Amino acid sequence: MSSNVVKAASPLASAVTGAMELSVAQWLLVVCLVAFPLLYEWSVSFKYFCKMAFYNGWILTLAILAIPICAVRGRNVENMKVLQFMLLHIKYLYGIKIEVRGWENFNIKEPYVVVSNHQSSLDLLGMMEILPSRCVPIAKRELMYAGTAGLACWLAGVIFINRKKTDDAISVMTEAAETMLKEDVRVWVFPEGTRNHSGSLLPFKRGAFHLAVKAQVPVIPVVMSSYKDFYCKKERKFTTGKCTVRILPGVHTKGLSSDDVPELADRVRGMMLEAFSQMSSERPGKGPGGVH
Ligand SMILES: CCCCCCCCCCCCCCC(=O)SCCNC(=O)CCNC(=O)[C@H](O)C(C)(C)COP(=O)(O)OP(=O)(O)OC[C@H]1O[C@@H](n2cnc3c(N)ncnc32)[C@H](O)[C@@H]1OP(=O)(O)O
């Protein structure tokens, strides 16, 4: 008799449990379908967090697709084209309009060193917009361990340096000077050496300029306008917006020696700062005083 009750009760119990499970599932659905978009629209910080998480997550996912394609060729700078092709659409996902000026300054057949300002990981969008052929960035070694993105970077010939070991970094860059000439490779360096959200340019590290002087190749400065109108890490702001990328005329290094590097670095920084200030003053309603 008691076993009959148990038998009768268990379908009831499982129905109740099922209903409870369903309601938990429904709750989750409500959270996902209603609360998430509400929170996304209501909270600027939540929107910022979601957009940054998607940015990184999407790059890691795209890298999964890129790895087998790149692996066919092995470690090769030509693979940079694969990464570039895969990343180009991201600006549309984020509603970021990129205007490029000075394309003609890239019309140099020989290798060169590109130096550009470094505001955020979003610089990747501007970089991919104009990346010349056979051009690889110099990146901090930590990026090599960033999961699938690290492997994709390695396969594309990204040059990794250990910023904690100056001598190692210098010897990698010295080797890069030889590779540039031997294998007709261009190199992209962020001479500030770190991301800089200050709305100006940090003092430049000199590695990029030593590299150009050693290889006796031109330095081509690239300036990306301030992201302030649409992106600010401190304020957790990330909206749609516009960025201008200016490719400045190349600075020649033929005949220069390592003694000339400090002056060369200062001159190039001066050109970039002037362009950055000019671009900032072009922003609607903003005066040139906003940049120092
Ligand atoms: C499908 C999707 C896939 C995913 C795709 C993802 C793609 C991502 C790619 C984008 C990557 C972007 C990554 C950006 C970064 O990681 S930025 C950070 C790393 N970059 C740099 O740091 C470059 C700039 N740094 C330098 O140039 C430094 O000088 C460095 C060489 C690193 C050394 O730095 P540090 O230890 O701080 O020393 P100093 O700068 O103070 O230099 C000490 C003295 O050495 C002289 N020096 C420097 N370099 C050289 C050289 N090459 N040869 C000779 N001498 C050199 C320097 O002048 C100093 O001496 P003086 O003070 O001038 O006497």
Ligand SMILES: CCCCCCCC/C=C\CCCCCCCC(=O)OC[C@@H](O)COP(=O)(O)O
């Ligand atoms: C299994 C491991 C998973 C690791 C996940 C890591 C998450 C990283 C995800 C995606 C990588 C996106 C690649 C963006 C490349 C942007 C490069 C960049 O901007 O690096 C910053 C560097 O210039 C300076 O660093 P610091 O400002 O000194 O700091």
